[in-house]
Amino acid sequence: xxxxxxFIIEIIRCLLAVLRYPCRKSRISTDTISVYATNNQRKALSxxxxxxxxxxxxLDIYDISIWFNAARLAVWTSKLFIFPFMFxxxxxxxxxxxxxxxxxxxxxxxxxxxxxxxxxVGTVCISNDHAGDIFIISLLLREVKGIKVxxxxxxxxxxxxxxxxxxSIYVLDNExxxxxxxxxxxxxxxxxxxxxxxxxxxxxAVPIDVxxxxxxxxxxxxxxxxxxxxxxxxxxxxxxxFHPSDKLAGxxxxxxxxxxxxxxxxxxxxxxxxxxxxxxxISASSSLLKDAYAKKLAENLIWYKPIGLSWDYYxxxxxxxxxxxxxxxxxxxxxIYT
Numbered sequence: 001x002x003x004x005x006x007f008i009i010e011i012i013r014c015l016l017a018v019l020r021y022p023c024r025k026s027r028i029s030t031d032t033i034s035v036y037a038t039n040n041q042r043k044a045l046s047x048x049x050x051x052x053x054x055x056x057x058x059l060d061i062y063d064i065s066i067w068f069n070a071a072r073l074a075v076w077t078s079k080l081f082i083f084p085f086m087f088x089x090x091x092x093x094x095x096x097x098x099x100x101x102x103x104x105x106x107x108x109x110x111x112x113x114x115x116x117x118x119x120x121v122g123t124v125c126i127s128n129d130h131a132g133d134i135f136i137i138s139l140l141l142r143e144v145k146g147i148k149v150x151x152x153x154x155x156x157x158x159x160x161x162x163x164x165x166x167x168s169i170y171v172l173d174n175e176x177x178x179x180x181x182x183x184x185x186x187x188x189x190x191x192x193x194x195x196x197x198x199x200x201x202x203x204x205a206v207p208i209d210v211x212x213x214x215x216x217x218x219x220x221x222x223x224x225x226x227x228x229x230x231x232x233x234x235x236x237x238x239x240x241x242f243h244p245s246d247k248l249a250g251x252x253x254x255x256x257x258x259x260x261x262x263x264x265x266x267x268x269x270x271x272x273x274x275x276x277x278x279x280x281x282i283s284a285s286s287s288l289l290k291d292a293y294a295k296k297l298a299e300n301l302i303w304y305k306p307i308g309l310s311w312d313y314y315x316x317x318x319x320x321x322x323x324x325x326x327x328x329x330x331x332x333x334x335x336i337y338t
Contacts, residue, residue, distance in 0.1 A: 007080045014073035017062040026063040028119040032056035040244035044127040044154040065115040071108035109136045125150040156287035209236035211278035215286040222306040231260030239265040284308025302332045
């Protein structure tokens, strides 16, 4: 079911990209460009604007080439019809699916790379290299001579991430610098640790009682159960924080507002400021878990498994407060309040 939902959402996005292209198409006019697929990638790339010595264009990958968008629509539409046959391939279906998926992404992203190369671009800046099209673009750029690749960190990083071959890397802290040094196959890579204070403006954060953080998953029944429980806790102020790239955040917020009084916490507010102002933080499986633990902000944090992925992706289950149901959540909240 999740597979079909993903296909349909991507097909709709591809179709919208094709229809919007005539009004949003961008021209490459500089030697250095930043390319992004999501808003949080765009924000990450904006943090190095002062570091770049030359003027550069910041471009949405869906606004660069109509052929890229058309091919992407064709590939995702074909997946919708190919997917059912995966079930007839027994234990080989996952391997066949990922092989077909990768080849499709390589096909349409080559069209984008060709457009970038034809415009004489010398440097491409990317972020979030381990996800989707941006990951494929980072691989394909290795084959192009004369184009340097600059990477800017976005979110938490693990040693299990794919190896990379960037020319320059901008990271948020020394721990991440060491991880990317190990992941890099380019011995001469230049890794720069950015100054955090200079990246973030000052924010005045009003104290709140409960902050609930979601990833992309939104299990409606379990989420409703959670918010019904929270709504019964006296006059607690409840805020929600969605993933920065979640296109359905507005709709999800309206669903939650039918259950109880809830407010939206802006993703523009740095997560550490958001966590610090809340008495209790309830989070789904997310890179926020790792970021909070690394910054010693996990004292009031509870990883609530029912509202997201349940496996221990960041190997932090033994280090955090974890709840698998409402009863366990109630106990964990009680421990924080006492």
